[in-house]
Amino acid sequence: MAKYKMHVLVCGGTGCTASHSHEITDNLKAVLRDKGLEEDIQVILTGCFGFCEKGPIVKIMPDNTFYTEVKPEDAKEIVEEHIIKGRKVTRLLYTDPEKKEHVSDSKHMGFYKKQLRIALRNCGFIDPENIEEYIANDGYAAVAKCLTEYTPAQVIDEIKLSGLRGRGGGGFPTGMKWEIASKNHADQKYVVCNADEGDPGAFMDRSILEGDPHSVIEAMTINGYAIGATKGLIYIRAEYPLAIHRLQIAIKQAREYGLLGKNIFGTDFDFDIELRYGAGAFVCGEETALIHSMEGKRGEPTFKPPFPAQSGYLQKPTNVNNVETYANVPIIILKGANWFNKIGTEKSKGTKVFALAGQINNVGLIEVPMGITLREIIYEIGGGIKNGRQFKAVQTGGPSGGCLTEKHLDTPIDYDNLIAAGSMMGSGGMVVMDETSCMVAIAKFYLEFTCEESCGKCSPCRIGNKRMLEILERITKGQGCMEDLENLKNLATVIKDTALCGLGQTSPNPVLSTMNNFWDEYVEHVKDKKCRAGACKSLMQYVIDPNLCVGCTSCARNCPVNAIQGEKKTPHVINAEICIKCGTCIEKCKFNAISIK
Amino acid sequence: MARVKLSESKAKKIKEICAAYGNKAGEAINVLHQVQGEFGYLPAEVQELIALELNVPVATIYGIVTFYSFFTMIPKGEHPISICMGTACYVRGAEKVLDEFKRQLGIGIGETTADGKFSLNCLRCVGACGLAPVAMIGEKVYGRLTPDMVKDILNEYK
Numbered sequence: 098m099a100k101y102k103m104h105v106l107v108c109g110g111t112g113c114t115a116s117h118s119h120e121i122t123d124n125l126k127a128v129l130r131d132k133g134l135e136e137d138i139q140v141i142l143t144g145c146f147g148f149c150e151k152g153p154i155v156k157i158m159p160d161n162t163f164y165t166e167v168k169p170e171d172a173k174e175i176v177e178e179h180i181i182k183g184r185k186v187t188r189l190l191y192t193d194p195e196k197k198e199h200v201s202d203s204k205h206m207g208f209y210k211k212q213l214r215i216a217l218r219n220c221g222f223i224d225p226e227n228i229e230e231y232i233a234n235d236g237y238a239a240v241a242k243c244l245t246e247y248t249p250a251q252v253i254d255e256i257k258l259s260g261l262r263g264r265g266g267g268g269f270p271t272g273m274k275w276e277i278a279s280k281n282h283a284d285q286k287y288v289v290c291n292a293d294e295g296d297p298g299a300f301m302d303r304s305i306l307e308g309d310p311h312s313v314i315e316a317m318t319i320n321g322y323a324i325g326a327t328k329g330l331i332y333i334r335a336e337y338p339l340a341i342h343r344l345q346i347a348i349k350q351a352r353e354y355g356l357l358g359k360n361i362f363g364t365d366f367d368f369d370i371e372l373r374y375g376a377g378a379f380v381c382g383e384e385t386a387l388i389h390s391m392e393g394k395r396g397e398p399t400f401k402p403p404f405p406a407q408s409g410y411l412q413k414p415t416n417v418n419n420v421e422t423y424a425n426v427p428i429i430i431l432k433g434a435n436w437f438n439k440i441g442t443e444k445s446k447g448t449k450v451f452a453l454a455g456q457i458n459n460v461g462l463i464e465v466p467m468g469i470t471l472r473e474i475i476y477e478i479g480g481g482i483k484n485g486r487q488f489k490a491v492q493t494g495g496p497s498g499g500c501l502t503e504k505h506l507d508t509p510i511d512y513d514n515l516i517a518a519g520s521m522m523g524s525g526g527m528v529v530m531d532e533t534s535c536m537v538a539i540a541k542f543y544l545e546f547t548c549e550e551s552c553g554k555c556s557p558c559r560i561g562n563k564r565m566l567e568i569l570e571r572i573t574k575g576q577g578c579m580e581d582l583e584n585l586k587n588l589a590t591v592i593k594d595t596a597l598c599g600l601g602q603t604s605p606n607p608v609l610s611t612m613n614n615f616w617d618e619y620v621e622h623v624k625d626k627k628c629r630a631g632a633c634k635s636l637m638q639y640v641i642d643p644n645l646c647v648g649c650t651s652c653a654r655n656c657p658v659n660a661i662q663g664e665k666k667t668p669h670v671i672n673a674e675i676c677i678k679c680g681t682c683i684e685k686c687k688f689n690a691i692s693i694k
Numbered sequence: 695m696a697r698v699k700l701s702e703s704k705a706k707k708i709k710e711i712c713a714a715y716g717n718k719a720g721e722a723i724n725v726l727h728q729v730q731g732e733f734g735y736l737p738a739e740v741q742e743l744i745a746l747e748l749n750v751p752v753a754t755i756y757g758i759v760t761f762y763s764f765f766t767m768i769p770k771g772e773h774p775i776s777i778c779m780g781t782a783c784y785v786r787g788a789e790k791v792l793d794e795f796k797r798q799l800g801i802g803i804g805e806t807t808a809d810g811k812f813s814l815n816c817l818r819c820v821g822a823c824g825l826a827p828v829a830m831i832g833e834k835v836y837g838r839l840t841p842d843m844v845k846d847i848l849n850e851y852k
Binding site: 110115116295299335390393394452455456461528530552 | 720762764765779780781782784820823
């Protein structure tokens with residue numbers, strides 16, 4: 098293998114790819130070729146670095162220089178200045194928003210300081226399409242250790258001792274799940290990786306698969322050995338073409354290296370993995386629904402028991418774990434359960450990956466130790482609320498979770514605390530909202546999602562959620578009454594108690610948690626017909642203050658429906674009948690003359 | 695009602711795909727993925743033929759097609775537009791962007807313009823939350839959108 102003096106790592110995650118990171122790579126390679134440096138400097142397209150807000154990211158190793166918002170035309174300067182002359186290109190360095198100083202090493206950036214990368218350990222460091230890079234970073238050493246030093250029972254004990262819990266949302270202890278599957282005897286068992294990430298606003302599993310696919314393959318092999326399965330299946334969304342592509346490459350390479358197939362590491366253990374494609378159904382994240390979908394049927398859940406560990410894929414014992422759960426397994430085996438269980442809180446060990454998004458300065462993918470507070474995540478890692486606005490709420494757990502408020506900011510985050518606060522860990526979406534988000538509209542947004550995704554099998558979910566949505570639609574249109582609020586609460590409680598699967602049982606959570614924390618806002622919508630956030634269109638009217646309007650005509654010229662009339666240099670008027678409330682006029686007015694009433 | 699007949703070459707292709715999966719009912723989703731990849735959508739007569747080949751009732755195939763959002767029975771436009779309605783995009787104003795696309799194109803969600811040029815759809819999370827709100831036209835991702843950018847973007851394709 099060639100030895101390189103320097104490595105240039107370019108983020109090849111979805112966000113950065115959308116901002117032309119492929120062109121950056123091509124340009125870097127072309128410039129290096131021109132300078133005759135292609136033998137000395139290697140350019141690698143890696144998985145996601147996490148700091149999507151400032152993408153595309155280019156990192157130079159070994160000096161750990163972190164360049165942000167790089168454009169394809171910057172390639173020449175990076176090569177000529179940094180690589181050849183050793184001078185950092187300061188204009189591309191990250192600027193600390195408080196100290197206003199350039200920070201070149203990512204370790205000293207607020208975004209990374211409090212992070213602890215275990216599941217994402219290789220994302221952004223290795224070339225995901227090259228198995229040798231994974232092996233060079235202790236890849237496949239864990240499965241070697243299991244196959245040659247541990248009995249299956251010892252592997253399960255190690256995972257149990259580590260305290261690892263399912264990262265897909267529910268938080269079921271992983272070791273216990275493996276133990277149950279191992280105790281059910283059958284001629285064939287299956288190991289399934291759930292990569293059907295359907296939570297809107299969550300993209301951690303995709304980032305792991307795109308950035309470090311081998312870690313999942315290795316973990317599934319370990320899982321197969323532990324429970325006595327020889328076949329693995331990865332159920333992945335068809336909407337993730339890049340992740341699928343990288344998994345296909347990784348599986349092929351692992352087979353070529355004898356790390357999948359017959360007699361792995363010269364033992365009598367055989368294991369192989371196939372891909373199965375989802376077709377866009379949120380409910381398929383539920384394990385029984387997922388299994389039906391893999392069998393080529395509609396992805397409808399069935400009652401548990403029997404659990405998949407007893408009767409799963411093709412009625413055989415099946416163990417289903419999520420991508421992020423698997424990404425933790427190899428490193429637990431290598432560093433030991435006692436290393437892992439020292440991280441985190443008493444009942445939630447290790448770290449959790451969150452997709453931090455919404456009205457926050459540093460949007461991106463973060464991995465933090467359990468027990469960190471929301472305040473640390475939002476203000477230190479996330480850099481606070483965008484445009485200096487006020488924090489209002491943070492939504493965790495997606496359509497199954499709830500909204501947390503100011504009073505929860507100092508609660509240590511773990512599975513149990515989040516449930517106690519009326520939300521849940523979920524798969525790791527974390528959407529931050531400021532005062533421009535209406536909490537009633539947010540509840541409606543999630544319910545629209547659930548109604549669309551409800552499989553229709555059980556009536557509480559199919560009919561109940563629809564009725565709840567209708568009530569919320571009335572309220573946001575200013576047609577609600579106080580009785581509606583009472584009905585909403587009752588319906589939510591009944592659905593929670595009676596729905597068949599996890600989707601239905603948790604679907605009322607966004608409504609219940611916003612009602613608990615923002616009751617005043619609901620009442621305002623109903624009684625005063627007012628939306629304080631200015632988000633519910635039917636409840637607002639755009640008006641021009643004649644005392645502030647100077648008649649510059651900017652609003653009238655930009656109004657997409659010509660709803661604004663008025664002579665030059667005289668105050669303008671908005672025709673409420675025509676106005677579509679798009680907000681363009683407010684953005685265009687330089688005199689703050691337009692407001693929402 | 696007059697029925698659209700499948701051309702022979704189309705029917706042959708579908709039969710080949712089914713056969714490649716051993717005409718097994720359990721492979722229905724994989725078959726549908728590939729057929730849609732080939733023809734762009736799954737009209738009734740295509741589903742009937744697949745059902746025949748896999749030896750299952752048409753209702754089973756129709757049930758699968760309508761269950762999963764990835765499958766469509768309506769042909770997409772030449773330039774399919776997908777607006778991300780993931781939570782991150784939603785709180786950063788994706789709805790306003792969607793409204794503007796609807797207004798400019800004169801079509802609703804799930805519809806195609808009369809000239810067959812554009813179709814409009816929503817999807818849940820592209821995974822580019824850093825660029826929210828986001829829309830995709832074909833494979834190209836447009837980020838940090840505001841309603842007043844919509845007109846210029848559409849003009850790129852006219």
